Amino acid sequence: MKSCEKENGFVISEISFEVTPTKGHGTPVLQIEPMPNGLLKLNINAAYLANKTFDEANNVFLKSDLSVVNSLEEAVIHESGHARSINGLSSSKVKEIYEELEKIHFTGISNIALDDGAECLDELEVLRKRKTPVSPELTAFYKKYMGRKYL
Numbered sequence: 001m002k003s004c005e006k007e008n009g010f011v012i013s014e015i016s017f018e019v020t021p022t023k024g025h026g027t028p029v030l031q032i033e034p035m036p037n038g039l040l041k042l043n044i045n046a047a048y049l050a051n052k053t054f055d056e057a058n059n060v061f062l063k064s065d066l067s068v069v070n071s072l073e074e075a076v077i078h079e080s081g082h083a084r085s086i087n088g089l090s091s092s093k094v095k096e097i098y099e100e101l102e103k104i105h106f107t108g109i110s111n112i113a114l115d116d117g118a119e120c121l122d123e124l125e126v127l128r129k130r131k132t133p134v135s136p137e138l139t140a141f142y143k144k145y146m147g148r149k150y151l
Contacts, residue, residue: 007089010087011039014042029061032079034091038088042079044056058072066110066126067110124141128150
């Protein structure tokens, strides 16, 4: 996460280990939470990652068919996408952006990208790190909300 913070210009101000309830399909293993003061909190789902070896943690992500994420490192990159997209924004602005992104759905990336534009951006963050080409439509979407070129 430290290298993601440095590369993307955000800081995680708080880390929390908690049991995160399942929402929709899948259970959040890592989750960025905006705090009211514009800071960012990283929630780590203790039920999934506590007392696991690095290989066991990677396997949690590798076995999932919801996301493009295949490892703990890619899960951190995915969450850094959330952090980058809301870094420094007020609670009301975060809510506004998330409401806007809830209405955006892209097929062909992953199940969670189909559900929600915010998740799509974060899946694109992982694909960008892998240097995976995507459509011009996705490239424009990424640039609009992340404020930088996709590749």
